[in-house]
Amino acid sequence: MHKYENISAPVIKRLPRYYRFLGELLDNGITRISSRQLSDKMGLTASQIRQDLNCFGGFGQQGYGYSVEGLHKEIGHILGLEHSYTTILIGAGNLGKAVALHMSYEKRGFKLIGIFDNDPAKIGSSIRNITVADMENIETFCKENKTDAAILCVPKTAVPALADRLYEIGIRNYWNFSHYDLSVRYSDIIVENVHLNDSLMILCYRISDENDPPEGYTE
Amino acid sequence: MHKYENISAPVIKRLPRYYRFLGELLDNGITRISSRQLSDKMGLTASQIRQDLNCFGGFGQQGYGYSVEGLHKEIGHILGLEHSYTTILIGAGNLGKAVALHMSYEKRGFKLIGIFDNDPAKIGSSIRNITVADMENIETFCKENKTDAAILCVPKTAVPALADRLYEIGIRNYWNFSHYDLSVRYSDIIVENVHLNDSLMILCYRISDENDPPEGYTE
DNA sequence: TAGATTGTTAATCGATTAACAATC
DNA sequence: TAGATTGTTAATCGATTAACAATC
8 A cells, every 4th residue: 555665764764855955956946967966965875866766766867867856846746745634733832832833834745723732821822823722622623624643742741641542533643742652652653753852862972972071981 | 082983873863762761661660671671662672772782881781681770871871961061042933942942951961051043023032041142242152151062943044154154163063953954064063953844754755655645646 | 979877786884683602 | 500681793684885787
């Protein structure tokens, strides 16, 4: 039932970056590019670019290279950006608010149709023309409005119970900003994580690895 | 000059997750764990856990397993969480604000000492007791206050000029939320990216790959 | 046609998994 | 001691790079 079979995670993770670079080239009025030129710009090998693209089809032309516009469109299509998945956001704190407002710039892929919180101070307030609703009403809302995906911006302590509830409702696609591993709890769901703490720790590792050990450190 | 030589990126990326799971075990009062038990909880192989940990040292005990508290501490140490890097945030929009507030919960690793923006409407406002300063004053500020790292929460169009300016000041460590690849511009810097758009596109790919092709799609 | 660059196969490199001797 | 589990080496698997025939 997969559109593309056996595409490895490393390849998929590179697609948005290809899409971004091609978009920039397009903005700069560049119409064609070779895998070598693109590899120079992006800091990877031409071989890898050709291998990656050929997972999905032969988009280039021998002796010529790739049409920037054509390739940009193809990758957009591979990513499925022509979809519009109805999406709800749970948690209207600072991060939730930022994500909601961020998504207004994002035209493709996802459409925010509801925002939920259980804090009375937040319920009733408005974020980009969507009124924050009471978590109590989420089942009713999802019955009345087909909901494809949920964005989780709640504290990790709230996630296990929330996850069970959303799973019960039938939601299987998650953009997860909470410090909790949803994928361990359910195996038949799709989760894309944005773990800010993890990201910051990795930066911390790389900075401290480069520099002198801190005081009190002995080896 | 590296504390740990030749540690591969996949290993480093798993460290925060180990740290998180061990922290949870610790909270639940569990004192010891074997690589097999941990692998069951985390959804990976016991072999991989042992291989990963042995990049840094032998933290376990044959026939017993690992001390949860000991291992948690060790990984915290490997990540360099005992540091406190002085950090400035550029861009006090919704995302910048959310990140600044997020970091107040985060005690270890980084300390936010300044927030900058060039929007007169934002300059002078206050985020978690830090007054948003004018970008004009960033050179002066960094001369007076040793600054280890910068968080970029500005639109991508603003990044190239900003990056040059921060590089000139001497900042080499970046937590980058903008849709721009800093690492291509400078090679002697450390960049950890949080590309929300890229993350959302990957989710989009995985949802559309699972489901029926959209209307108008023919193969 | 000649030159350039792809698509694709083969070679290399690296990461994960399996196995087991060491040892607590 | 016997049982359990690590640390570590060897085997497998997968991803990246190199090479080149196909072809625009």
